[in-house]
Amino acid sequence: MEGFPQLTTWAQANVEQAVFYLLAVIAIPLAYGVVCDRNIIRSGFLLIGVFSTIAGLFILLSAQFLALAQIMIYGVGITLVVVIALMLTNPKAEKESMPALSIHKGPAIFVACFLFMCVYLALRSAENWPVKTDVAALSAAENLSRIGQSLLTNYSFHFEFASILLLAALIGAVMLAKAEPAVHDLNELSANEDKLKSSERADDVVKV
Amino acid sequence: MNPAVFEIGKFARLTVIWLSIIFGAVWAACWAVGVFAPALINASGMPTETASLASEVLRALVPVVAVAVFIPINAMFMVLCERRALALFTVRKGPNRVGPDGLLQTAADAVKLLFKEDITPHGADAVMFTAAPIIFFAPSIIGVLPLLAAASGNHELFRSVNLPTGIFYVLAIASIPVVGIVMGGWASNNKYSLVGALRSAAQAISYEIPLVLSIVAVCLMAGTLDVVKIADQQKDSLLSWNIFGGGALLPYVNLVVAGLQGNNEQVQAIMQHFQAQPLGPFAAVLMVVCCIIFFGIYITGACAEVNRIPFDLPEAESELVSGYNTEYSGIKFAIFFLAEFTNLFVVCSIASIMFLGGGHAPLPGLEQGFTEMLGGILKQLPGSKEIFSPGWLINSLVNPSTVSQAFWIILKTYSLVIFAILIRATLPRFRIDQLMAFGWKRLIPLSLILLIALTYLRELV
Numbered sequence: 001m002e003g004f005p006q007l008t009t010w011a012q013a014n015v016e017q018a019v020f021y022l023l024a025v026i027a028i029p030l031a032y033g034v035v036c037d038r039n040i041i042r043s044g045f046l047l048i049g050v051f052s053t054i055a056g057l058f059i060l061l062s063a064q065f066l067a068l069a070q071i072m073i074y075g076v077g078i079t080l081v082v083v084i085a086l087m088l089t090n091p092k093a094e095k096e097s098m099p100a101l102s103i104h105k106g107p108a109i110f111v112a113c114f115l116f117m118c119v120y121l122a123l124r125s126a127e128n129w130p131v132k133t134d135v136a137a138l139s140a141a142e143n144l145s146r147i148g149q150s151l152l153t154n155y156s157f158h159f160e161f162a163s164i165l166l167l168a169a170l171i172g173a174v175m176l177a178k179a180e181p182a183v184h185d186l187n188e189l190s191a192n193e194d195k196l197k198s199s200e201r202a203d204d205v206v207k208v
Numbered sequence: 209m210n211p212a213v214f215e216i217g218k219f220a221r222l223t224v225i226w227l228s229i230i231f232g233a234v235w236a237a238c239w240a241v242g243v244f245a246p247a248l249i250n251a252s253g254m255p256t257e258t259a260s261l262a263s264e265v266l267r268a269l270v271p272v273v274a275v276a277v278f279i280p281i282n283a284m285f286m287v288l289c290e291r292r293a294l295a296l297f298t299v300r301k302g303p304n305r306v307g308p309d310g311l312l313q314t315a316a317d318a319v320k321l322l323f324k325e326d327i328t329p330h331g332a333d334a335v336m337f338t339a340a341p342i343i344f345f346a347p348s349i350i351g352v353l354p355l356l357a358a359a360s361g362n363h364e365l366f367r368s369v370n371l372p373t374g375i376f377y378v379l380a381i382a383s384i385p386v387v388g389i390v391m392g393g394w395a396s397n398n399k400y401s402l403v404g405a406l407r408s409a410a411q412a413i414s415y416e417i418p419l420v421l422s423i424v425a426v427c428l429m430a431g432t433l434d435v436v437k438i439a440d441q442q443k444d445s446l447l448s449w450n451i452f453g454g455g456a457l458l459p460y461v462n463l464v465v466a467g468l469q470g471n472n473e474q475v476q477a478i479m480q481h482f483q484a485q486p487l488g489p490f491a492a493v494l495m496v497v498c499c500i501i502f503f504g505i506y507i508t509g510a511c512a513e514v515n516r517i518p519f520d521l522p523e524a525e526s527e528l529v530s531g532y533n534t535e536y537s538g539i540k541f542a543i544f545f546l547a548e549f550t551n552l553f554v555v556c557s558i559a560s561i562m563f564l565g566g567g568h569a570p571l572p573g574l575e576q577g578f579t580e581m582l583g584g585i586l587k588q589l590p591g592s593k594e595i596f597s598p599g600w601l602i603n604s605l606v607n608p609s610t611v612s613q614a615f616w617i618i619l620k621t622y623s624l625v626i627f628a629i630l631i632r633a634t635l636p637r638f639r640i641d642q643l644m645a646f647g648w649k650r651l652i653p654l655s656l657i658l659l660i661a662l663t664y665l666r667e668l669v
Contacts, residue, residue, distance in 0.1 A: 004267070004268055004368060006260055006261050006264050007261065007268055041394060042333065042336065045387075045391055064372070064373045064377070065373055068373060068377055069380070071380050071381070071383075071384065072379070072380040075384075076383045077383075080386065080387060080390060080413075081409075081413070083390065084406060084409055084410075087394065087406065088406075143372075144372060144373060144433065
């Protein structure tokens with residue numbers, strides 16, 4: 001917001017916190033919906049919403065690049081592919097997901113509490129997580145070039161390792177897909193599946 | 209007169225009239241919010257603190273106002289333009305009844321669409337069914353903002369929307385609409401919608417890779433993601449546009465010009481530079497070839513991203529009724545329609561900023577000459593200092609360099625839009641397997657190879 005000095009100061013004083021709470025108010029119910037919605041595809045879409053609000057939090061922290069990467073890769077790329085995979089493979093998930101919740105209630109609560117305690121303790125011990133105070137001085141463009149440089153110099157091993165991991169996953173996916181029957185069988189299979197799915201959804205409508 | 213020429217003349221007249229309506233409205237709205245209202249507030253004798261804050265808020269709102277005024281009128285124009293252009297290409301008349309020569313056809317269509325009943329089908333997921341058009345449309349409003357800064361030549365009212373992450377922001381936001389399509393297709397509870405939505409997602413994800421790689425190539429040559437800087441680097445002439453290698457050929461043209469003028473010192477200076485880089489000329493020519501191919505890849509990927517024929521499989525009406533928007537009616541359908549045409553405009557404006565030199569003129573001196581001429585005329589006006597006098601009004605309305613830039617960018621962008629319509633009139637639709645094979649087996653390897661080639665060629669030039 002260069003060129004608007006007064007507006008910037010006014011916004012920093014009044015708007016920033018309000019926007020944070022607004023994003024939190026949107027993000028928490030969405031996240032709750034992801035866990036609790038009976039329809040797994042709808043919770044997939046809610047997850048996209050959660051990622052978008054988290055991207056909003058990144059923007060509040062003046063990490064533009066991370067926010068955009070969050071939207072482009074997690075929000076639209078990965079989650080959408082997962083949702084589509086769910087649509088294609090598991091139309092009955094809404095019925096199956098309910099008993100799973102009630103059977104594993106005890107362990108689930110334990111894991112949730114344990115994770116919460118870990119994160120809470122880690123965040124509370126501020127001396128182990130030193131917060132850099134001079135970061136705000138970096139402009140967004142410098143920030144961007146610094147991310148690029150450190151990815152290809154200091155953290156190039158991690159960067160390359162992640163790409164090898166993805167490559168392995170891709171090869172695995174190709175192997176899985178290769179094990180499928182020949183193409184004409186596949187077409188028949190998907191046609192059958194489509195029929196199955198549409199008839200099931202019609203059944204649901206009748207029941208409702 | 210030859211009837212074809214007559215029809216082309218009518219089409220040109222329609223385009224000019226509608227474009228003046230669109231950009232006149234945008235211009236007037238921006239001026240009213242960004243210049244006139246702040247001046248009025250300052251003159252009204254409010255406390256200084258409040259007045260300057262209020263005028264800053266108003267000036268910060270200008271880009272949003274510009275987009276909000278622009279999108280509906282532009283979509284109306286583009287629908288009419290597409291129908292008339294298709295009629296022209298297929299030797300028909302096209303809509304020519306409503307208003308003078310069919311000029312008001314889409315205005316009437318828009319009113320009709322708004323008054324239609326808004327139906328939510330039985331068994332549809334009502335919330336997501338309603339949210340889908342909004343998610344589809346919202347990105348086209350917030351995504352174009354950095355482009356405004358580049359298109360207006362970093363005008364002071366639009367400077368605030370120029371983000372340092374520039375083109376990456378535009379691409380990230382432009383990837384959101386596919387969520388709206390999948391959501392709408394799934395929530396409609398209709399198998400045609402679902403299949404259309406899945407096709408659309410597959411297509412968008414596949415063609416986004418070559419699209420982004422071609423933009424990455426431009427950013428690599430420019431060394432920045434900032435759209436204003438990228439447009440500025442191409443300001444010299446046609447040869448410094450990114451489609452022609454971003455100035456790779458410039459030293460050689462300079463050499464020829466200096467040789468023709470008989471300027472020996474300059475020739476020798478340039479020759480010394482070449483002796484350091486013996487492979488330079490070949491590398492420059494190859495770079496130009498790479499860049500032209502990248503432009504082609506961008507246009508192909510962009511057509512696929514916005515679901516245009518020959519890539520309109522998500523709404524292939526011979527197979528899927530109308531694809532993902534089969535169940536939509538009334539205002540929700542209107543929003544889908546609006547967003548589709550806005551997206552086409554957005555990808556064309558990205559192309560003209562990234563590859564075709566943004567708002568800069570193709571020949572050196574043209575832009576400067578025009579700016580100086582108009583500036584000279586404006587200085588002659590009487591009373592230009594006095595606030596609210598006619599001279600002040602015209603001076604605050606007309607900024608010579610912005611007028612020149614706006615002219616060129618409008619010309620370039622709408623030429624690309626008409627090119628897209630020409631493609632639509634020419635090519636038949638792909639089949640889905642051809643589409644995927646073309647994307648994954650041809651375009652992606654091609655763009656990867658070209659990107660690597662460009663990286664090395666850049667060092668040799």
